[in-house]
Amino acid sequence: MRVRLSEALRLARSAPGNGAPFVVVLACGFTPHLLQTFLAAHLQRAMPTRRVVVESGLFADTAGTLESAVRRDVQAVVLPLEWADLDPRLGFRGAGAWSAAAIPEIAASARSMLDRIAGAIAALPAGWPVAVALPGLPLPPLFSPVGVQASAEELALRAGVEAFASGIAAGRGCAVLHSGHLDELSPAAERYDFRSDLASGFPYKLGHADALAAGLSALVAPAAPRKGLITDLDDTLWSGTVGEVGPDGVTWDLSSHSQVHSLYQNLLAALASEGVLIGAASKNEPAAVERAMGRADLLIRPERIFPCEVSWNAKSAAVERILRTWNVGADSVVFVDDSPMELAEVAAAHPGIECILFPGNDYPKAFALLRRLRDLFGKPRVSAEDALRLESIRQGEVFQQSAAGSAPETFLERADAEIAVDFETGAEDNRVLELVNKTNQFNLNGVRCAPAEWRARLARPGAVLAVIGYRDRFGPLGRIAVAQGRVEGSRLHIETWVMSCRAFARRIEHRTLQTLLAACHVGELYFDFAPTARNSPLQEFFGGLLEALPTGPFALSREQFECHCPPLYHCVVEIKEAKTYG
Amino acid sequence: MDNIRASLLKCFEAVFPALSPAEIEAATQVSVAAWDSVAAITLVSVIEEEFGILMDLDRLADLDSFEQVLDFVRAEAPRT
Numbered sequence: 001m002r003v004r005l006s007e008a009l010r011l012a013r014s015a016p017g018n019g020a021p022f023v024v025v026l027a028c029g030f031t032p033h034l035l036q037t038f039l040a041a042h043l044q045r046a047m048p049t050r051r052v053v054v055e056s057g058l059f060a061d062t063a064g065t066l067e068s069a070v071r072r073d074v075q076a077v078v079l080p081l082e083w084a085d086l087d088p089r090l091g092f093r094g095a096g097a098w099s100a101a102a103i104p105e106i107a108a109s110a111r112s113m114l115d116r117i118a119g120a121i122a123a124l125p126a127g128w129p130v131a132v133a134l135p136g137l138p139l140p141p142l143f144s145p146v147g148v149q150a151s152a153e154e155l156a157l158r159a160g161v162e163a164f165a166s167g168i169a170a171g172r173g174c175a176v177l178h179s180g181h182l183d184e185l186s187p188a189a190e191r192y193d194f195r196s197d198l199a200s201g202f203p204y205k206l207g208h209a210d211a212l213a214a215g216l217s218a219l220v221a222p223a224a225p226r227k228g229l230i231t232d233l234d235d236t237l238w239s240g241t242v243g244e245v246g247p248d249g250v251t252w253d254l255s256s257h258s259q260v261h262s263l264y265q266n267l268l269a270a271l272a273s274e275g276v277l278i279g280a281a282s283k284n285e286p287a288a289v290e291r292a293m294g295r296a297d298l299l300i301r302p303e304r305i306f307p308c309e310v311s312w313n314a315k316s317a318a319v320e321r322i323l324r325t326w327n328v329g330a331d332s333v334v335f336v337d338d339s340p341m342e343l344a345e346v347a348a349a350h351p352g353i354e355c356i357l358f359p360g361n362d363y364p365k366a367f368a369l370l371r372r373l374r375d376l377f378g379k380p381r382v383s384a385e386d387a388l389r390l391e392s393i394r395q396g397e398v399f400q401q402s403a404a405g406s407a408p409e410t411f412l413e414r415a416d417a418e419i420a421v422d423f424e425t426g427a428e429d430n431r432v433l434e435l436v437n438k439t440n441q442f443n444l445n446g447v448r449c450a451p452a453e454w455r456a457r458l459a460r461p462g463a464v465l466a467v468i469g470y471r472d473r474f475g476p477l478g479r480i481a482v483a484q485g486r487v488e489g490s491r492l493h494i495e496t497w498v499m500s501c502r503a504f505a506r507r508i509e510h511r512t513l514q515t516l517l518a519a520c521h522v523g524e525l526y527f528d529f530a531p532t533a534r535n536s537p538l539q540e541f542f543g544g545l546l547e548a549l550p551t552g553p554f555a556l557s558r559e560q561f562e563c564h565c566p567p568l569y570h571c572v573v574e575i576k577e578a579k580t581y582g
Numbered sequence: 583m584d585n586i587r588a589s590l591l592k593c594f595e596a597v598f599p600a601l602s603p604a605e606i607e608a609a610t611q612v613s614v615a616a617w618d619s620v621a622a623i624t625l626v627s628v629i630e631e632e633f634g635i636l637m638d639l640d641r642l643a644d645l646d647s648f649e650q651v652l653d654f655v656r657a658e659a660p661r662t
């Protein structure tokens with residue numbers, strides 16, 4: 001939905017006065033004010049608790065703005081590159097020397113400027129998000145006497161920009177705005193405001209400024225990807241009703257005019273390989289579904305779909321069981337079904353779940369569905385823990401079933417649990433900050449942390465970062481907990497402590513505190529605790545140690561902890577030396 | 583209050599949120615410190631978007647008060 005300028009002005013001013021600042025450098029060569037407003041508006045909307053400030057640099061000095069950003073206290077850098085940034089003669093305001101003779105010099109100047117900008121980007125601290133949009137405005141009629149033909153010189157210039165983009169995306173990890181995405185929201189012919197460019201130095205029509213700002217904002221502050229997708233089976237995962245046509249009668253291929261289902265299966269398989277949880281909820285005969293899921297030509301491996309809830313009961317109940325198994329909230333999940341009635345029933349029972357109609361052979365809608373799902377689950381990078389997620393949930397199921405079948409102490413004692421506590425993880429490890437920023441239930445205070453803030457915390461004297469990994473005889477869970485704080489004399493002041501909900505019921509939290517007390521040589525732990533709407537598991541854990549639920553920050557002595565700590569059976573296999581930063 | 587005046591008031595409010603409606607109606611580039619060149623360009627963009635008109639950027643210097651801008655918009659808006 002297009003944001004009008006008056007609305008953008010209002011949004012940009014809606015920052016809470018006491019919100020933590022989120023300062024963004026807008027590095028552009030044109031008059032920035034209107035793009036600055038739209039960018040501030042979109043970022044403020046994405047981060048309503050922060051106080052977004054968008055700062056710009058000098059006119060026509062994009063590279064200089066980037067080079068000086070490193071000396072400023074900022075959280076992100078945004079670079080909407082335009083041709084004039086590479087050489088003023090590539091813009092309409094500075095096109096005083098158009099001539100065929102000047103082209104080689106302009107091309108060399110552009111290459112040199114791209115190198116300078118790439119160097120400035122490389123010099124930015126690694127944790128800063130950098131969002132880049134490639135030139136999207138028309139070039140002056142410099143290169144070719146016939147507008148319909150692309151000249152070799154112009155193609156070389158564009159290739160140079162593409163190579164630059166490829167380099168900063170692969171090397172520095174910059175987020176480059178997808179030009180195809182922008183093309184759809186803002187067609188090329190609707191972007192350039194010739195009058196405004198010549199009169200005030202602002203080259204964009206307002207619609208393009210809004211679309212560009214929205215895209216760059218989404219790169220700087222991306223929406224949290226959904227964690228799981230629950231799919232219907234009949235006329236969704238495949239075409240046909242398995243109970244009527246049999247397991248061999250359902251189809252997903254071109255010759256049966258059901259290729260859409262094939263593409264859908266492929267997309268689910270790709271999402272599953274990136275750590276997205278895939279489940280199924282179907283009103284069906286379990287035996288028939290089992291045979292269909294066993295077909296060798298199914299494009300997603302059936303073990304990737306877990307749980308697969310098949311019964312004649314309400315879909316909402318199946319969804320409930322799947323959410324419980326995954327231990328995720330409905331608002332992290334998408335439900336896809338071909339029946340509007342089933343979607344409505346699930347939506348009513350699970351507020352927050354996103355219900356999407358599978359459109360069958362309505363091809364435009366099917367095309368849109370595939371792209372929508374890609375966007376809902378897409379993430380900038382896939383970590384090793386993402387790939388482990390489904391396996392650890394299966395492992396958790398086995399763990400819980402085994403625990404239910406034996407006395408807790410006996411079970412934990414025989415779990416062959418190993419804990420790795422790593423004190424040498426660097427501030428640049430994305431998985432660590434990702435865990436801090438997406439964990440809700442076992443989270444000390446719910447405070448989210450931007451990369452620059454995280455680095456600043458770890459740069460202080462006495463800073464401690466412990467990253468905890470776990471495995472037992474049921475399999476590995478990967479790195480599942482993070483504690484961050486600083487040693488202050490004889491106590492460790494813990495500012496951040498999170499643990500994945502997949503790791504509950506294993507006494508990992510107890511072992512973590514025990515290890516911190518020992519490794520940091522302190523007699524007391526001080527927690528920056530704050531109750532949140534979702535951290536009741538942590539509140540209950542603290543309640544067990546304190547004999548009362550805490551309501552705010554508190555201290556816990558070594559004696560208090562030892563008095564309430566249950567027996568621990570984990571083998572602590574790797575404790576690298578406790579390291580203080582700064 | 584007529585529709586054009588009310589809509590223009592909203593445009594000014596968007597650009598100069600610290601001003602009351604009465605202050606906006608009396609506003610001139612001299613009396614409002616925040617009405618600098620950047621604010622002027624922003625105001626023009628908001629007004630153009632709101633009324634679907636194109637303002638003559640060469641005449642901006644003449645449009646230096648709320649009433650002047652109102653007269654201009656009244657003259658331009660009906661033709662769009």
